[in-house]
Amino acid sequence: MTASTDHPVMSQAEALALGFAGFNDVPHKPIDVPDGEYTITARTSDGRRVTFCFLPDRERSPAGFVDIQYHDVIWTVCADRKFVVGSAMDAHGRQ
Secondary structure: OOOOEEOOOEOHHHHHHOOOOOOOOOOEOOEEOOOOOEEEEEEOOOOOEEEEEEEEOOOOOOEEEEEEEEOOOOEEEOOOOOEEEOOOOOOOOOO
């Protein structure tokens, strides 16, 4: 199994300084994803689950795209980066 480089939790500014992208000024968990197929899975304190599946364009190459699935809420991110919501809540959990 190919391992990722696991960095400690850090501030957004620290993550940016290491060359990672930032999203909001909250704690960040940077991860160096290895080449080839690789999935990161996460779970919230109330049990909601999300996966990020990195897939290469060709075998053993860097990820060419990522498939994001939020398993306990019906929504998806389309190629044009717009949300398609299939439940009574929007992408922010509001009804």
